[in-house]
Amino acid sequence: MYSIKKVAEMLNIPSVTLRAWENRYLAVDPMRTESGYRVYSEENIEDLRWLKEQVEDHDINISQAVRMLKARKEEKSRVQYVSDLGQGTTTDAYQNMRDQIFQKLFHFQGEQANALIDFGFSMYGYDAMLHHILVPVLVRVGDEWEEGKASVAQEHYMTGVISQRFYQFFHVFPINTHLPKALSFCPEGEYHHVGLLLFSLFLRKNGLEVLYLGASTPMDGVMQIIADQDIQMVCMAVTNVTQVPDCDALVTQMTERYPNLIFVLGGKGYENAGSTTYPKWVMTEPSEQWQDWFIQSGHFGANGRH
Template identity: 40%
Template structure:
């Protein structure tokens, strides 16, 4: 948490502007000390930085920028991340990126990504633009319209964007270290990337090994790095036995290890003491987080 002096220095903004955007436009709601002094979270700073870009670089009125920020935040907490239907509001942005991807115009694709992140909150870009874009590209690959190499190239660019944001958010030392992976043979990673981003925004130290992570040597790495949670994405039923093998070997080797399981291949009715089904919606993710925090407190 930062006091207003530190926040102003980090953002290179006058303190009076921060107070004005907070009190007059309800842009953010900082915490308060017992004596009433403002304390700004990393999310508050991220929001203020985004608003500053809209006003100073894009010529938007602060009232309009705040309205767009609040709108994107509201939508962020209500999407179904596995839904392939493209949001109408962002259809133009998705189509622009899709055309650049299909034409393998990498410079334009990266330019458009930069533009989207400057115009919209990063949560909106990842969940409402990039997610449906990648679902569409994946469908084109499965239909034979896009080659494997082509799809991998676009996926790599998108993963680099996730990695950039993974490094932005600070880690809370009291939270357990998380390993995020998909088991051997499982190549889908969009949901895993989105959930990893969700965890990072909430202060978890997440190490992302991604799709098709081999079991060999995994237990040694988990023990050596002191991971407490393993987040595993299983998108197809045929991958479920493989995931169970991972859970058994890791549990036998590292007592007390817990697992977060997500994806369409997971049976959420088969929860056990050391595992939790996180579902595919942000609501279910937030529910797990709230329950986790409650358990930690108690």
């Protein structure tokens, strides 16, 4: 990783020009240190070197050069993927794409990773990409971080890129106004929210409007949201069994004020808990059985209102 000063020296490009190319034209997307300083990867440097060559040697303006670079990188990623795919089975294809996306993200090659993800959605569709490719990539990221094979920065970056792709789908699926309106959040202190995000996307795909608050949400203001937004379903998840009693207490607090609320409680915490105050609301089904649960649960009938 290189500082902007070092990159300017290596490429003979003034720092002010590097900043302008980044801010105005999105030429590269360097990482930032905790102090906010830019740090450039080898891929960033190669991209900047290529852009400089187009501007100086071929008299191409920078905006056009950036567009050419992005198209070039996307095509390269697609060609590489198709080449590696060969004559393998669908399972091989999923594994191949998982490996390539993981490696691109592991080395902070975000643009190439996103090009592969776009290509994957066009080839395999929403469900296959999420459950057979992107979720396993997230699991692998977590495993490698726990084993010391991935740094905190790598884990945060990779999780952030994939989570951002998930968020985009909240605006894609149509809403069925006859179905309950849901609120999803992890209680304060719970930062592992990807499983809840996926479940919220599942509900959204099935027509529910979902207000997703994300990780470590304090209760301050939640009660008002339930009232103001006519919330009928609340989804929460925790990863540790020690968090279950506190989560149950939140359910009690909400039901005392809004007795008609429906709840969905999940995550490793509830899966491994020996007991809970609200067993009827614990979601134990794996993701491949969520659709059956949705049909059989009784919460989503013809009128959808409770």
